[in-house]
Amino acid sequence: MKIVVTVKLVPDPNAEKRIDAQTKRLVRSGVETVLNPYDEYALEAALQLKERAGGDSRVTVFSMSPEPLRETLRKALAMGADDAVLLADSGLEGSDVWATAYAIAAALRKLEFDLLIVGGLTDDSSTGAVPGALAEHLGLPCVTNARKIEITDGGLQVERETDVGYQTVRAPRPALLTTALTFGEPRYASLKGIMGAKKKTIAATTLGDLALELPVGTAGSKTELRSFAPPPPRSQGRTVEAADGAAGAHAIFAFLQEKKLV
């Protein structure tokens, strides 16, 4: 079983966000970056499937970045992935969803896999469109939000979460999957894993290796970012100490009446 997992490095969700006035983009330097939380679940799913399948199963992590951010991949390797492929090229700077999906798909075409597992969303942009776009580019069946994955003869049986419950879906391999957060907590990297990760291979590719037909980066984007700014601040709220249940309830009820909400 060959599994590829895509991972992304995102700014620490707990850090204060700053915008570069000139580029109108998020300042990523100086802000601690972490593995996109959704991707950690995708990787956890891949590692569980690898352990179950046994034999010569392999998990390869793939990442794309304008800068060669190798830490993302080291962390994924420390968790248990076998090797990594990094598409790093300054020409990717400014890529929108279209250009990002196009470049990732081109790089993934060079890899062999039975399963491609992608995080459901990215924490920093929350577009959620990349998994579907990759499936379409690569001509793969697309089963998102999986909480249980069974490998069957030649295919897959997936239990996926929906807005109202769950579905079981049967699909052939190779296929693209995204994982739900209920799949199971991502494992921590062990010390042995961290040490071992240093010896694992990170294969670097650039846009030149992909011979793309269409441009990527800002030039290849179909959307134009016009501004990027913090929202207007919320006005200061009030605090009321409630002596008992009735006092608290009356305070809220009066407030809701004032706001015409009841």
Added chain:
Amino acid sequence: MKNVLVFAEHRQGKTRKVTFELASEARRIADELGGKACAVVLGNGAGQLAQELQAYPLDAVYVNEDPAVDEYLLDPIVDYLESAAKTVGPSLILIPNTLSGRDVAGRLMVRLGAGIVADVVEVSVEAGAVVCVSPKLGGALVTHCALQPAVYGIVTIRPSAFGAARGGAGASVATLEKSSKSYAAAIEQDVEEGATEMALEEAPAVVAGGRGLGGPEPFDTLLKPLATALGGAVGASRAAADAGWVPYNLQIGQTGKTVTPKLYIAVGISGAIQHKVGMRASGTIVAINKDAAAPIAEFSDLLVVGDAFRIVPELTNLIEKAKGNVS
């Protein structure tokens, strides 16, 4: 991009409120672009929903009740939307920013070679260009993004971002040609479980509970009656979902759902950043907490410091009384 095409998401004919919001917004945008406003309704129950959409200001509704739509995972929907987009011609396609909507949007983007802007809460037409406002990083930042002039553009719209307004002369209904393709991902079972009567993202009021509730029972005995009195839905923090007190589909926050109700009541939720990013854009935020120094104080319009187990039942009673339901 001249016309506007809405993907009318539904479940077995049960409509999502966002569909009508999109239909109303489609009219406004189409008028600014000088084109038609259309919708696509697919699968079991599509005919009935098409009838309901007649009450909204659309020019045309495209329908196919092909059973394959409910038998395969989104593949037929993507095909039909592609075919509808080609029938309608150059268009901006509005898709609800839901679980299925996001998958559909990403796939359609590739089929149509379109640009995409996601999780949009405001759309305007400036000098012929479609400009979209969307919150990023859980609302910590807001972007204005323009779709480059092109034949097609796709926007996924956050539920409850727009109001639904009836009106119009009744759209023409046309049947889309049946797709002859075969599909890969087959749905074998489709189960509803722990579903709230109302989709959390679409509820006008959300009453959410956290660690402070101490267990699963108060979600039913304490929060549910208040949510019902307010005509809303119950949600939860990650702590409550992780503890197994509620199913994950009720979790609000960074790794859960993003909600923007008119009223958000946080009960026993401290207000960690993880939770904040999923509800900070709500209209009015009321918190009930034992701790006056809880982080939720920073982004609540009203924080009541006290015992939720005593306050919530009294509050529910006051609201029911005001509605004339109890004396």
